[in-house]
Amino acid sequence: xxxxxxxxxxxxxxxxxxxxxxxxxxxxxxxxxxxxxxxxxxxxxxxxxxxxxxxxxxxxxxxxxxxxxxxxxxxxxxxxxxxxxxxxxxxxxxxxxxxxxxxxxxxxxxxxxxxxxxxxxxxxxxxxxxxxxxxxxxxxxxxxxxxxxxxxxxxxxxxxxxxxxxxxxxxxx
Amino acid sequence: xxxxxxxxxxxxxxxxxxxxxxxxxxxxxxxxxxxxxxxxxxxxxxxxxxxxxxxxxxxxxxxxxxxxxxxxxxxxxxxxxxxxxxxxxxxxxxxxxxxxxxxxxxxxxxxxxxxxxxxxxxxxxxxxxxxxxxxxxxxxxxxxxxxxxxxxxxxxxxxxxxxxxxxxxxxxxxxxxxxxxxxxxxxxxxxxxxxxxxxxxxxxxxxxxxxxxxxxxxxxxxxxxxxxxxxxxxxxxxxxxxxxxxxxxxxxxxxxxxxxxxxxxxxxxxxxxxxxxxxxxxxxxxxxxxxxxxxxxxxxxxxxx
Numbered sequence: 273x274x275x276x277x278x279x280x281x282x283x284x285x286x287x288x289x290x291x292x293x294x295x296x297x298x299x300x301x302x303x304x305x306x307x308x309x310x311x312x313x314x315x316x317x318x319x320x321x322x323x324x325x326x327x328x329x330x331x332x333x334x335x336x337x338x339x340x341x342x343x344x345x346x347x348x349x350x351x352x353x354x355x356x357x358x359x360x361x362x363x364x365x366x367x368x369x370x371x372x373x374x375x376x377x378x379x380x381x382x383x384x385x386x387x388x389x390x391x392x393x394x395x396x397x398x399x400x401x402x403x404x405x406x407x408x409x410x411x412x413x414x415x416x417x418x419x420x421x422x423x424x425x426x427x428x429x430x431x432x433x434x435x436x437x438x439x440x441x442x443x444x445x
Numbered sequence: 446x447x448x449x450x451x452x453x454x455x456x457x458x459x460x461x462x463x464x465x466x467x468x469x470x471x472x473x474x475x476x477x478x479x480x481x482x483x484x485x486x487x488x489x490x491x492x493x494x495x496x497x498x499x500x501x502x503x504x505x506x507x508x509x510x511x512x513x514x515x516x517x518x519x520x521x522x523x524x525x526x527x528x529x530x531x532x533x534x535x536x537x538x539x540x541x542x543x544x545x546x547x548x549x550x551x552x553x554x555x556x557x558x559x560x561x562x563x564x565x566x567x568x569x570x571x572x573x574x575x576x577x578x579x580x581x582x583x584x585x586x587x588x589x590x591x592x593x594x595x596x597x598x599x600x601x602x603x604x605x606x607x608x609x610x611x612x613x614x615x616x617x618x619x620x621x622x623x624x625x626x627x628x629x630x631x632x633x634x635x636x637x638x639x640x641x642x643x644x645x646x647x648x649x650x651x652x653x654x655x656x657x658x659x660x661x662x663x664x665x666x667x668x669x670x671x672x673x674x675x676x677x678x679x680x681x682x683x684x685x686x687x688x689x690x691x692x693x694x695x696x697x698x699x700x701x702x703x704x705x706x707x708x709x710x711x712x713x714x715x716x717x718x719x720x721x722x723x724x725x726x727x728x729x730x731x732x733x734x735x736x737x738x739x740x741x742x743x744x745x746x747x748x749x750x
Contacts, residue, residue, distance in 0.1 A: 296499075303496070303503035305575035305586070333464045337472065346496045346503075347578035348586075348613075348620060351485050352475030359472055363465040399581045402480040405627040405648030407580035 273326075275430060277374045283433040290432055291323050291331060295339055303346045310410035313418035316343050316354075317361055317391050321384050322425055324365035325372050336362030353398055357391040364390070377426040385419035486613070493615060501617075507575045567719035569593050571601075574618065583626040583646070584612070587715070590619045598677055600718045606683035606706035607631065607671060608715060619717075623709050624684070625650050633684055634672035638662040641672050644684060644703065652685050654701040659692045663701055679718065683707070 273283050298315035306312045316339050323331045340355030347354075364387050372383045392415050400406060458464070478484045569589055577584040589595055591614050599611045601621050609629065613620040622629050627648040634641050640662060647653040657663060667687040673680025685703035692699045 300499055300503055302578075303500050305504055305507045305578055307576035307578065308580055333461065333468050337468045340472065341475075341492065342496060345489060345492045346500055348584060349579045349581070350476055351479035351489060352472040356469060356472035356476060359465065359468045363461060366461060398476060402476075403627070404581035411580055 273433075275426075276376060276380075281434075283430065284435050286327055286330070286433060288330065291327070294319050294429060295323070295335070299339060299342055299346070302343055308407075310408075311413035311417050313414045313421060314388070314391070315418075316340075317358060317388055318418040318421060318425065319429070320358055321361055321365045321387055322422070322429060324362045325369045325380070325384070326430075328366040328369040331362075332366050333359050333362045349395075350399065350402065353395055356398060357394045360394060361387055361391045377423045380426065381419045381422035384422055385415060388415040388418050391415075489613075490615070497615070497617075504575060567594075569595060569717045569719075570714055571595070571619075571717050572714050573621070577620065582628070583623040583648075585609075585621050585623065587611075587619045587621050587717070588617075589717070590615045590617045592616055594719075595619050595717050596720065599720060600678045600682075601715050602682060602718060603707045603713055603715050605708065606685075607678065608705070608707045608709045610677070611717065621715075624652060624705060625709055631678065631684060632672045632674045633669045634680075635663060635687075636668040636670055637664070638667075641674070642669075644669060647702065650709075651688070652703045652705060654687070654703060655698065657699055657701060659694065659697065659699045661699060663687055663690050663699065665689050668706075669703060677720075 273285070274281055275283060295316065298319040301315040320331075320336055320339060324336070336358035337355050340353075340358035341351070343349070343354040343358075344351050365384070368383060368387070372380050375383065389412065392412055396407070396411065459467075475485065479489075571587040571589040571593070574586045574588050577586055587595075587601075595611055595614055597611055597614050600607060601609050601611060607624060609621045609623040609626075610631075611619050612622040623646070624631060624644070625646045625648070627646050629646045631644050632641070633644045633654075640657070642654050642657050644652050645655050654663070654669070665687050668683060669685045669687065671678040671680055671682045671684055683706040685705050688702045688704045690699055690701050
């Protein structure tokens with residue numbers, strides 16, 4: 273697989289343990305008690321969307337559900353709130369992957385932003401229907417910050433798949 | 446696609462849409478049963494064992510930030526604080542002495558009246574570790590849990606009044622729902638008029654006295670204390686002060702926002718009060734002799750209340 277479908281560089285295949293490791297690191301970042309700080313991105317949603325776009329055959333809705341439940345427990349949210357949002361996010365990201373991979377990282381971030389935003393909106397709607405207080409508009413800034421983080425993430429998470437370019441003097445191509 | 450294993454063309458499992466519908470429905474079912482029916486506490490406790498070590502590790506940076514300010518606070522400030530605390534303790538000591546004497550007197554009087562004695566409650570000092578991350582509610586995490594004898598439903602106070610109630614208990618920590626949370630309610634009494642009411646969190650850091658008639662005897666500045674009718678909170682703990690009273694003739698009830706008495710949204714040490722003695726059982730309903738009389742009696746009872 274290439275970094276983007278237009279690139280001519282071939283990447284090593286992804287290792288599934290690395291995918292799950294990054295998801296758990298994201299979960300750890302979500303667990304950091306930032307309280308009600310504005311614009312803290314949802315790291316699990318971001319990393320999940322990334323792998324769902326990159327590897328739609330290997331990771332998807334099931335992983336979204338599992339990590340959603342773990343997030344719910346850790347942050348003290350209603351059980352199933354993040355799970356529902358991540359299930360929708362994983363499905364949409366899987367479906368979008370064929371299109372998104374043709375674009376540069378910046379354009380990819382623009383494609384993913386609506387998905388991340390949607391997952392926030394779903395969570396707000398679910399909780400408002402259950403009678404919770406509206407947390408304020410700052411909550412939605414997290415999605416924009418997460419979309420910005422997509423650009424560095426595109427390099428960081430693919431790093432293990434880059435193999436060193438070995439030039440052969442005898443075969444210049 | 447270059448891979449060591451061929452891409453799973455043929456064993457892709459159920460169609461994505463089927464998976465979406467299945468997991469979507471499961472999570473919606475979880476949501477409903479957690480929010481409305483509260484069936485899933487055992488499930489949550491089980492899963493939280495998995496999440497707990499990670500949570501603890503993730504809380505370390507917050508701990509560090511919290512302690513850093515203490516670490517860098519200067520000697521002078523500590524000395525000033527020490528002096529302040531000492532003088533406050535002296536002031537308190539005088540009242541404590543009087544309180545002890547009053548309590549003794551009270552006990553005598555109560556035994557004279559053959560009233561039930563108020564049991565002293567066992568309480569635990571705990572520290573607020575951090576605010577829970579869920580932006581839809583107002584909850585904080587305390588550093589003591591099941592192992593320190595804390596149980597769900599206990600009242601939590603600080604030095605100037607009630608701040609909330611324990612809603613979930615984990616082995617080493619517990620979750621405290623603040624009074625300003627939208628789902629939190631507490632039965633109260635207005636000190637000046639003796640009026641009983643229920644105080645609800647209104648979500649924006651304030652609380653609200655609901656279901657009081659538009660002409661009820663409430664004034665701005667009135668002190669609101671717990672009435673103890675719920676059997677959870679001790680009677681007479683300060684809760685809030687009435688901020689203003691909006692009476693609208695078009696509406697049946699007055700709108701009465703209140704300011705919390707305690708530092709509800711501040712970080713400090715708190716006291717988790719033990720369970721108080723249970724209230725005596727509700728007396729059996731009086732036998733209704735005939736319908737008309739019963740209705741009249743009920744009306745009279747309602748008027749008395």
